[in-house]
Amino acid sequence: MTDTRRITVKFFALLREQAGCREVSLATTASTPAALYAELMSTHGLRVSQSILTYAVNERYVPADSPLADGDRVAFIPPVAGG
């Protein structure tokens, strides 16, 4: 039996353009942000390499392999360029 979670995903910058939207809500069996990104690469046409991404869950930076919980808000963070 696999665990399914409801997750809200936010896209920014290049990823927003590649996904064609700012936000999606989905059910997934992915248990980590990295696994979720890998899943969305095929379903949503994301093409930014995972080697340069960082991840945020509920508006906080987290490690790529941290666990996802039902109802989490996930954001994939391309290399930032503030200032």
Added chain:
Amino acid sequence: MFAVTENPIDAAALRAGLQRPEAGALVVFEGWVRNHHRGRPVTRLDYEAFVEMAQSEGDALVAEIEEEFPGVRITCVHRTGDLVPGDVAVWIGARSAHRDDAFRAARLAIEEVKRRLPVWKKEYHPGSDPVWVNCTEDTGVTNDASAYYARQSALAEVGAQGQHRLAQASVLVVGVGGLGCPAAMYLTGAGVGRLTLVDGGKVEFSNLHRQVLFEAGDVGAPKASRAALALRARNPHIVVEAINADLTASNLRPLLVGRSVVLDCTDNFTTRLLLHDACLEAGIPLVQAAVHQWEGVINVFERGAGGCLYCVGLPRDVSALDRVGSCAGAPVFGPAVGTLGLLQATEAIKVLLGRGADDLATHHTLLVDLLSIGITRVARPARPDCPFCTRVGTTSDSGRAEVGASPASDDKPTPLWVSPDERDQLGTHRLVVLATAEDRAARDWLIDVEIVHPEDTQKLDLLVRTSDRPVVLTCPQGVRSASMARMLRAAGLANVFALEGGLPSSLGQLRSTQREAARE
């Protein structure tokens, strides 16, 4: 104060908001949109923010910097939306009583903004498609890292595989002084993936001549976190963590978990013994150095390779060693600690690269004399009858086994440490507190406890030798008692234990056990 805004930044208002009569300095940084990037003209920039997270990250980074520089106040505002050359994209003001802190805090603020604020910019060039800055592979972090390490990974002994081993490594540096600063600098440059600095001290003016990560403006600041700032700036590809606390028996064990190698850069013998025993017990290689004026000593201790400190005949009285071995206030030749610190980094990197015993100071001690320029190798073989080596050599776990069975009843190694909870499992035992007259005077709880003066090693030795019950040693900090327990173990006495965490953590239980003992 931190804010993200779509509106033009009103610099005059932000500046006025920071003005205070007690402030002696305001350093302002303005980040402007410029009309070129990498040799191409730029007509406009589109800034996009993850607003909710930018606010929380921005609040956090301002709070962290204000904590790092007590008395400094930061205002940081980041603009979003469509900007043209000449617009202010970010405004940072750092107010302080003195200019040094204001300059440094402002600098740190903009670096942190660029490192972690979830803000992106899209660059528009005439006649071609706009690009998201930093988002393409060819400017990605991975390639930057390979350029950073190019000259090192070109070495036959390193290569891509060695570089990968370094990147996977987790290194603990204990003591960020004359040895720790240069050692940590070169470990940072070599690219160890995770570097943790432990030091409870603050930068002093008399440190600066040899503690090369610090500047005059750092005086009074915590050493570990200030060193971490300097190291992160040297190599953005690694994780540098700072722990602004001294290493003690109670915080040691979690800090050792998962370490590839540990560097002992401390200046006192008590901590040195603590690390020596814990690393050998846990099977973690330890690179240890010490300096006296123009001379230095370096050892690599590794379980099952070469002799330990007890093999070479450590004197029994630790407190005497501390009086001789502590370098607080002692004369020291700056380049001597520098040289030894670099040798520590060298040995640690070779350990991480998997070099064999021929290339490491595991079976000998290196004596370095900077005055006469001499390096002497002294063989350091393991002594077959060393009680400590015999004990740790046979264990492959972390040295922490079950306390359960009565100690020394079989040939299974007996762990040195007992936690306050585990003390119950020892059954009837004697709790002995190492305390001086001042310790006693300072604490009323010592009335009904067995007390031995910490320097009375003969009395303690006799007490343990003649005791029909296990003896658990403790003291106010838990460091001295642990050293003493180790000494007694090394002398072949299995019936002695060290209480984890020293007295403060065990005060409640200590009382109840005493009462039980009284009832018996």
